[in-house]
Amino acid sequence: MAPPLNPLPSFDELPLREGDPPNSAWGLWGDGSDSALGSLNYLTDELVLKTIKEEVKTGERIGLNLPLDLFNPPLLGRAGFEQKIIDKNPLVVNDDVITFNTQGSSQWDSLRHFAYQQDKKFYNGTTQADIHASGRTEINGLQSWCSKGLAGRGVLIDYVSYAQRHGIEVNHFAGHAISVEDVFAIAEEQGVDFCTGDVLFLRTGYVAAYKALDAEGRERVSNVREWCGLGQSRETTEWLWKRQFAAVVSDSPGFEVRPPTDKKWHLHPILLAGWGTPLGELFDLDKLAEICAKNNRWSFFFTSAPLNYAGAVASPPNATAVL
Template identity: 45%
Template sequence: MAPPPSLPPFSALPLREGDPHHSAWGLYGEDDQLGFLNRLTDDVVLAAAGEIKSGVRISLNWPLDAQRDTPFFGRQVFHQHVYQKPPRIVHDDVWTFNSQCSSQWDGLRHFGYQKEELFYNGVTVEQISGEGASKVNGIGAWSEKGIVGRGVLLDYHSWRVKKGLPFDAFQSGSIPLSQLKEIAADQGVEIKFGDILLLRVGWMHAYNSKSKTEITALTKANPPSFPGVEQSEEMLEWIWNNFSAVAGDHPSFECWPSQKDWKLHEVLLAGWGCPIGELFDLEALADHCARTGRFSFFVSSEVCNVPGGVASPPNILAIF
């Protein structure tokens, strides 16, 4: 499926003079809060449903308590309080956690243009967290229809191992677009407009091989360092021309810290309203894709309906 004729070319960005670099503010209306999820039209989702052939379902959710007391970025970890309600034989529980302590979708309130201090469609800090703030750009707006469509997995980890390329999941490093395109060709993946990109860099695989002592030491780095996709015009254009959302198994999706004076988070979230998924558990998905030779599937993700929310667990399934 090709981009619709109405989609402005990447070269036309920013769409309005004076707006931040690469921004597409106003494309879907001045008050839009869906961003790239506008690309998931009924027709696109209906076509994606054709990916369901066997009914096999695979969760991509890392447990909410996976990081326990050793979180990266200093985020509060998941805590569960279970209590009985006598005299009945009944239990309730209370969960307290940072919405980005495990698998997450970054919403449009999470990361703004740093120099301009503006979020998607020009929303200000004061509109989000100042006195009398509104619920604008809250992730609850995404819950009405969810993030649902055709997913594609690019398994960088398996490709890299096959190629014998060096890799450190806890050091900053850029994955170039040329390699992602080579992986897609190697896997026989046809990318279609509106796809949900899932990138397995191998971070979760590496994390699971580390001891608690090693992880604790790594969390103390400031800033932490992670590999991810490169910050480049070419990467931005590729995402603009193809996807409705992007996600990976690592904490930052892009190379972190940024190797440019700008960040992909700024453009994707604040400029385009493109959801960024992080810390997705793609291990079982990668295994199934490799065994079946299928790297595309139906994706169903329902974010939590929190008006004014910054981020959300993805509650996500891949369905074959």
């Protein structure tokens, strides 16, 4: 894996190259083949080994993947999950075939998902013409992630429990912003330290709130394009840059709050297209929060094996936390 520029450029030095989009860090990881991994370059063999030794204490394992068919009707107008079970008569054997939108449930966004809208460029300057040059190009896809998978130290920031302790009312299906000051306060209460190359997990409570809805409520929410999430600001973005997370994850549909608190600091283009930092969304973090609270320990070993095929825009994470 490629080393980053050392020392890390300051936030005020972004973009790193003249003419690149605002706040982008193209070139941080050099120009070799590993540059396509973006911030996943932090997940070195040495870091993984260190994490296993330091973070695996009890052997408890928690799957972080929601059912592919949980969101019904599907959110954001996406295609729903379908399954066909095939009776292989005269053999007493069954196959099944499934179809689903790769962003219909727990998901990783690849670096070809969201571009700088004004510049019309994805990570490292990739364009729509590059991606659509043929039926199944691989540029900025997930296959570079799949050769080793994702593995490292995860840190959970449990906002919903913090809000309950402090009497903060949260509407999970409206633009409720979680400020970076909230993150600092939660980290202090939980006794969490962040390290370069961590995977940040932010539990907003969206999934638990969705599961509590009846059929009518789920129908209504399927058409709501607002949710709780990390609030956008310069301070938030600068903190994320300084921390250099390998990836960021939440249990909401978009990681950051929608509608945004400040459109100038919309995180999707900055993280995905600017820094090459994977975004995880709609992860199942409720059981993880329960076990972390029981153990009074909010960091863990994390592993993920995305689907391996050319040109993936997104993938279920196939993720597990090991404590």
